[in-house]
Amino acid sequence: MKISCDIKVDHLTRVEGHGNIRIKIRNGRVEQARWDVVETPRFFEAMLVGKKWNNAPWICARICGICSIGHTLASIRAIENGFGIKPSEQTSVLRLLLKHMETLQSHLLHLYFLAAPDFLNVGSVMPLIESHPEVVKRAARLKQLANDACDVIGGRRLHPTRTVVGGFTMLPEKSQLSSLKKRMQAAVPDLTATVELFQTFTLPDFERETEFVSLKGDERYPFIGGGLISTDQVEMEEHDYLKMTNEFVVDHSTSKWSRLSRQSFAVGALARLNNNFSFLHPEAREVAEGFSLAPVNNNPFMNNIAQLVECVHVVMDSISLIDNLLDREWTEVRQPVCPRAGLGVGALEVPRGILYHAYEFDNAGRIIKADCVIPTSQNNANIHYDIFELAQQSASRGKSDGEIQHLAEMLVRAYDPCISCSVH
Amino acid sequence: MSADKRLYLGVPVERPKAAFFDFTSCEGCQLQMLNNEATLLDFLSLLDIVNFREAMSERSDDYEIAFVEGSISRADEVERLKKIRAQAKILVAVGSCACFGGVNQLKNRFGDLDWVKREVYGSNPVDSTEVRPVSAFVTVDLKIYGCPVKKEEVEVIVTNLVLGKSIVHPSYPVCMECKANHNICLFDLGEPCLGPITRAGCDSWCPSNRMGCWGCRGPAEVANVEQLREIMLKHGFSEEEMIDRLECFGGFSTYLSELK
Amino acid sequence: MIFRVFDKDQLQRLYDVLAVNHIVGPVCKGVNQNSAPLYDFDFVKTFSELKLDYSSTIHSLKRFVLPPRETLCTFELGDDNWRKRLDFNVHEPIVFFGLHACDINGLNKLDKVLNSVVYPDPYYVAKRKNMFIIGVNCSPQPFCFCRSMGSDSALHGFDMFFTSLGDEYFVEILSATAFEYISAIKSREPNERDHARFKEASEEKINNFTCHVDTTDLTKILDLEFQAEVWKTWGERCLSCGTCASVCPTCYCYGIHENVNLDLQGAEKIKQLYSCNLIDFAQVAGGHNFRPESHVRLKYRYYHKHRGFVEAFEESLCVGCGRCGESCLAGITVPEVIASVRGLER
Amino acid sequence: MDKLPFVDLMAEKNRYHRRGDLSAFEYTCQAEITNVYSLTETEKLYQIQLIDREERRRFTFKPGQFVMLELPGIGEAPFSISSSPARHGNIELCIRAVGNLTKFLARVPRGTRVGISGPFGTSFPVKEMRGSDVLLIGGGLGLIPLRAPIFAILENRSAYKDIDIIYGARKSSELLFTYQYDMWRQFDINLDIIVEQADEDWDGAEGLITRILEKRCAASDLSKNTYAIVCGPPIMFRFVCDMLIKAHLPVRRIFVSLERRMHCGRGKCCRCNIGSTYTCLEGPVFDYWSVMNLKEAI
Numbered sequence A: 001m002k003i004s005c006d007i008k009v010d011h012l013t014r015v016e017g018h019g020n021i022r023i024k025i026r027n028g029r030v031e032q033a034r035w036d037v038v039e040t041p042r043f044f045e046a047m048l049v050g051k052k053w054n055n056a057p058w059i060c061a062r063i064c065g066i067c068s069i070g071h072t073l074a075s076i077r078a079i080e081n082g083f084g085i086k087p088s089e090q091t092s093v094l095r096l097l098l099k100h101m102e103t104l105q106s107h108l109l110h111l112y113f114l115a116a117p118d119f120l121n122v123g124s125v126m127p128l129i130e131s132h133p134e135v136v137k138r139a140a141r142l143k144q145l146a147n148d149a150c151d152v153i154g155g156r157r158l159h160p161t162r163t164v165v166g167g168f169t170m171l172p173e174k175s176q177l178s179s180l181k182k183r184m185q186a187a188v189p190d191l192t193a194t195v196e197l198f199q200t201f202t203l204p205d206f207e208r209e210t211e212f213v214s215l216k217g218d219e220r221y222p223f224i225g226g227g228l229i230s231t232d233q234v235e236m237e238e239h240d241y242l243k244m245t246n247e248f249v250v251d252h253s254t255s256k257w258s259r260l261s262r263q264s265f266a267v268g269a270l271a272r273l274n275n276n277f278s279f280l281h282p283e284a285r286e287v288a289e290g291f292s293l294a295p296v297n298n299n300p301f302m303n304n305i306a307q308l309v310e311c312v313h314v315v316m317d318s319i320s321l322i323d324n325l326l327d328r329e330w331t332e333v334r335q336p337v338c339p340r341a342g343l344g345v346g347a348l349e350v351p352r353g354i355l356y357h358a359y360e361f362d363n364a365g366r367i368i369k370a371d372c373v374i375p376t377s378q379n380n381a382n383i384h385y386d387i388f389e390l391a392q393q394s395a396s397r398g399k400s401d402g403e404i405q406h407l408a409e410m411l412v413r414a415y416d417p418c419i420s421c422s423v424h
Numbered sequence B: 001m002s003a004d005k006r007l008y009l010g011v012p013v014e015r016p017k018a019a020f021f022d023f024t025s026c027e028g029c030q031l032q033m034l035n036n037e038a039t040l041l042d043f044l045s046l047l048d049i050v051n052f053r054e055a056m057s058e059r060s061d062d063y064e065i066a067f068v069e070g071s072i073s074r075a076d077e078v079e080r081l082k083k084i085r086a087q088a089k090i091l092v093a094v095g096s097c098a099c100f101g102g103v104n105q106l107k108n109r110f111g112d113l114d115w116v117k118r119e120v121y122g123s124n125p126v127d128s129t130e131v132r133p134v135s136a137f138v139t140v141d142l143k144i145y146g147c148p149v150k151k152e153e154v155e156v157i158v159t160n161l162v163l164g165k166s167i168v169h170p171s172y173p174v175c176m177e178c179k180a181n182h183n184i185c186l187f188d189l190g191e192p193c194l195g196p197i198t199r200a201g202c203d204s205w206c207p208s209n210r211m212g213c214w215g216c217r218g219p220a221e222v223a224n225v226e227q228l229r230e231i232m233l234k235h236g237f238s239e240e241e242m243i244d245r246l247e248c249f250g251g252f253s254t255y256l257s258e259l260k
Numbered sequence C: 001m002i003f004r005v006f007d008k009d010q011l012q013r014l015y016d017v018l019a020v021n022h023i024v025g026p027v028c029k030g031v032n033q034n035s036a037p038l039y040d041f042d043f044v045k046t047f048s049e050l051k052l053d054y055s056s057t058i059h060s061l062k063r064f065v066l067p068p069r070e071t072l073c074t075f076e077l078g079d080d081n082w083r084k085r086l087d088f089n090v091h092e093p094i095v096f097f098g099l100h101a102c103d104i105n106g107l108n109k110l111d112k113v114l115n116s117v118v119y120p121d122p123y124y125v126a127k128r129k130n131m132f133i134i135g136v137n138c139s140p141q142p143f144c145f146c147r148s149m150g151s152d153s154a155l156h157g158f159d160m161f162f163t164s165l166g167d168e169y170f171v172e173i174l175s176a177t178a179f180e181y182i183s184a185i186k187s188r189e190p191n192e193r194d195h196a197r198f199k200e201a202s203e204e205k206i207n208n209f210t211c212h213v214d215t216t217d218l219t220k221i222l223d224l225e226f227q228a229e230v231w232k233t234w235g236e237r238c239l240s241c242g243t244c245a246s247v248c249p250t251c252y253c254y255g256i257h258e259n260v261n262l263d264l265q266g267a268e269k270i271k272q273l274y275s276c277n278l279i280d281f282a283q284v285a286g287g288h289n290f291r292p293e294s295h296v297r298l299k300y301r302y303y304h305k306h307r308g309f310v311e312a313f314e315e316s317l318c319v320g321c322g323r324c325g326e327s328c329l330a331g332i333t334v335p336e337v338i339a340s341v342r343g344l345e346r
Numbered sequence D: 001m002d003k004l005p006f007v008d009l010m011a012e013k014n015r016y017h018r019r020g021d022l023s024a025f026e027y028t029c030q031a032e033i034t035n036v037y038s039l040t041e042t043e044k045l046y047q048i049q050l051i052d053r054e055e056r057r058r059f060t061f062k063p064g065q066f067v068m069l070e071l072p073g074i075g076e077a078p079f080s081i082s083s084s085p086a087r088h089g090n091i092e093l094c095i096r097a098v099g100n101l102t103k104f105l106a107r108v109p110r111g112t113r114v115g116i117s118g119p120f121g122t123s124f125p126v127k128e129m130r131g132s133d134v135l136l137i138g139g140g141l142g143l144i145p146l147r148a149p150i151f152a153i154l155e156n157r158s159a160y161k162d163i164d165i166i167y168g169a170r171k172s173s174e175l176l177f178t179y180q181y182d183m184w185r186q187f188d189i190n191l192d193i194i195v196e197q198a199d200e201d202w203d204g205a206e207g208l209i210t211r212i213l214e215k216r217c218a219a220s221d222l223s224k225n226t227y228a229i230v231c232g233p234p235i236m237f238r239f240v241c242d243m244l245i246k247a248h249l250p251v252r253r254i255f256v257s258l259e260r261r262m263h264c265g266r267g268k269c270c271r272c273n274i275g276s277t278y279t280c281l282e283g284p285v286f287d288y289w290s291v292m293n294l295k296e297a298i
């Protein structure tokens, strides 16, 4: 039995943004176990006030360097919903494809560069360049495919330039799409090798009963818009997002917290998968089954595996999306936009979970009030309680300080938090 | 990786110890550095990276070059920045946030910081000051412009830095690159663009994708803002639309105070 | 000169015959706000893309002879040695289908400098030697003043030149290769009536010019008005953006920069077309700038085109295509600038 | 029908790209830095030898001409040849470290290979000056291009009458080629040195070049049999040339060397263009009559 320990991790590494972990165990009892977000807040919601609608996607992309495409698309969706614009099917397919490639890029970054070093017992990807060059090269190859695809469709992998309200400023060449498709097909062995790599890792055995929130798929695995659902059987419409997120401010964190049926809930790849398992591409489902991952899985470390499963899903799905695009005649690029007063909400599944943008407009389409709810801020409370539970279980198993710290760090990383995003 | 000494034309080329730091930002510029998949390994062989929180757990405070991303918006950031400055021989401001304040400085435009805090955090106290660029607090040796920075440009700049070549930013505006890319001018397509006054170097990234320039790289050496205003009005764009763009990334703040 | 006449429906046949080569010609790139088509020169993939009745292209065809960026050479670095590798960056001949007289004259003018007796530029010459040029007559646009510059008809510098005579084309043939190509389609010798129609067409074109520049004594006037205040007025408008030079068929000035590869094992030398309107054009090491003011740089662009070149070659370096004025967002056009320097209100 | 024939300029041996023609485009011949001497804090003298013997022998130039020096990946820039024309492809360049290329050059060791092309440009008509007095007036770096004509004159000293060198610098520490002054004087040359700001070590004249020139102009009639060569910063040109003209030195006998930005040295890049005069082709040496016709020349 663990008697006492003090763990302080300031500015946790290999996560996006600044967060601290504190664990204090006294006489075998966890006195304190905290997850503090100390990132400097940026006030995007205030920045948007008074700005015309067309500024929002451009500015909001800058909320996050990893999921800028997600923010752009969420912002666009909120505006389109507010103005009553329905994107054409061509636009929707292109957007989903773009979204997929961001998911792939982000998951790969997390799996290979941020998470894998923990399992290979190194501090970063740098030592792997010499010890496991083939792993690093494979990671780079896959990530480049995803990023190149974002360039081709969105104009730029980071802070996209072609995505606008109403559609796109310009479309990719079809020849570019077919060469992407070829590259995706050729990437399948790399994906398989990635799956095999993760099969060699032992994930910590830890569970805590959790409520998982995500978009609800109706015909396909959900990424852009639709209903909201939780594993505690809560269902909600997109525009009722506030009832789903219930954000509140806590004093030790610059990021807000959320709750629904319980004291906290989780969003992200595992939540999506827990809620929408049946919509996974068959090959992705097979991968999940290989890891005995089935709904409802309560091990937060399994979020890594859920991301891996989604990598397979998005690549497989992208191939068919490209087929769909290649088969059609390109039609209009961009619909006209008529601003109107009212509220617009857009919900999107970004790599780290469900993201909401909501704006209230005046008649001229100026933003009067803006609200952005970020996955990581929805997760923060859950991370916090997970750390507490993890400390408790570790203490009772008599783990060393070093082990507890390592586990706690890995736990936070498993959520792939995007902290600067969460304190937009 | 060994810190082997290399020569270029007989001149020894050190592999300088470099560190990456982030302040108030989206951390996208750092990510752009990792987004160089095809050339990442060569890039890493130029620099000995000893501190890069987003990508690695190892950290050391012994470095010569500090790449600083993000703007400054809290007192503790100023302290941290000053420590970095004291350690680094060369401090590089990376991206629009570090160079001009970036989108973050949009909150400054309200003048009323309390309102801004209340709008987002309600009555909860949050620590946040006016957003300032890095150069407001410490000497900046080199700027890499852009939101986000362009990896090709970063690679050239870092190579030149390591070699001791001088680093010269294009003094001309984006139009020059836009024409080189044979784009149709966005004004002809009914879109506004800050290309005529914004510093080039991005290879007309946005206009080439039919998105008018928002001036993320700040003013070109000659920025005839007054003339651009006339052009905007002539093409049917309001002053508001022009100001939206000019104030977006903070690079044109001095011009804006004249305009408003 | 050899002349032929052929039916316009033979054009596709001629295109097909030529299409074993790369073909560059005027294509439509989109429409502007007023739904007017926007043309530019580009590689043509199918005959239907080729728009021979185009008004004018946004850019000249300069990029095919003077690319905006060109790698002049690469270096391989050894331990205490290095090697330089050259490539003139042209590997196949190209057919230029449908150039207006002004652009053909533009190339002829560039030749004077870049294919001169002293130090000919092989990068340019290599591309020039691999051009097969088909000219086509045009109708004057509201902004072009090629007639004032003596560039409204091309006397040489093409392989063949088409003039539209209703349903037929009147062809001037200047090269043996062109003769072979024309022999591959159905054509006939022109008769008296064709000659008359050809002359009528030329006449009509001349009468359709609405934009003029008075070049009388221009070199002297430019010298006299070197200190004129009007330059300052134009300078205030100029954005120093270089757009005018970029679209101009005869602006050829450039800058050089060299980059070392990331692995430090090699390097490249890149030529980039520049513009004399850019702020640092005349800045030398140490920081001294011979032309720090916009109006002075703008003035020198006019001096090079309309005075210096005339002194050297007895013709202006401007062909009067009007592109710079059309592209200039500040609305600085050659006819207006020259009129104002002459002291004329327009 | 057949494809059009491809004209391969790379393959042809032609005037456009002749190996061994040191002034052809992008033909740079390799040369080695055999010695480097620091003259002042910022100026170094580089002795450079063309590697290929044949090229070395064939390399001839006239005083006042310049070469382009290239460091792969770093840059290329024009430099006046500062050595005696008699030495062919064993040239000396005196270079001030001001920018990218020149600062890098200051760091390379002996033995480094550089690329040299040229020679380019016009020259000082030293032959034409035989039998006359010659006034060589240099300010700051302006002494560098004067050194080649000085050598040429020394090598044929008896062919010339009075030779005056008037040289001014801002500080005594900035004076170039100090080690050669005695040697020049031995050749019966009037050498007047003046510095703008004298310090303790300086016991010579203090002030601007024009102070000395004024005296020289008064000393003899310049209108008949005198040539002048003037090199220096733009501001100096104006004052010196005005003074010479007032002293009735014919404008066609005043020669100046102009500096402009240059990238090609071959009259193509336009960077050195004044109107339509390429300083790299029609210059850098101009007689003053031509300069008067060039707006903004100095």
Ligand SMILES: Cc1cc2nc3c(=O)[nH]c(=O)nc-3n(C[C@H](O)[C@H](O)[C@H](O)COP(=O)(O)OP(=O)(O)OC[C@H]3O[C@@H](n4cnc5c(N)ncnc54)[C@H](O)[C@@H]3O)c2cc1C
Pocket: B166, C283, C284, C285, C286, D066, D075, D076, D077, D078, D079, D080, D081, D093, D094, D095, D096, D097, D098, D099, D100, D101, D102, D103, D141, D144, D145, D258, D259, D260, D261, D262, D263, D284
């Ligand atoms: C005919 C002529 C003769 C010269 N002779 C000498 C000499 O003997 N000794 C000496 O120290 N200097 C001489 N100079 C000046 C010398 O060329 C510049 O100092 C040099 O170009 C600076 O290059 P940089 O890369 O160090 O400077 P940067 O300021 O970094 O310039 C970058 C590039 O700009 C161009 N450039 C900048 N300034 C000039 C300039 N003044 N002239 C031409 N190109 C320029 C070059 O291509 C250079 O590579 C001469 C210049 C000319 C035109």
Ligand code: SF4
Pocket: B174, B175, B176, B178, B179, B183, B184, B185, B186, B187, B193, B194, B195, B196, B204, B207, B212, B213, C243
């Ligand atoms: S689109 Fe913008 S950058 Fe391009 S030419 Fe037009 S104004 Fe300049």
Ligand code: SF4
Pocket: B146, B147, B174, B198, B199, B202, B203, B204, B205, B206, B207, B212, B213, B214, B215, B216, B217
């Ligand atoms: S075009 Fe303008 S906004 Fe876009 S990247 Fe370039 S400078 Fe930035």
Ligand code: SF4
Pocket: C237, C238, C239, C240, C241, C242, C243, C244, C245, C277, C298, C324, C327, C328, C329, C330, C331, C332
């Ligand atoms: S004249 Fe017009 S196009 Fe040319 S640099 Fe000036 S503003 Fe640009």
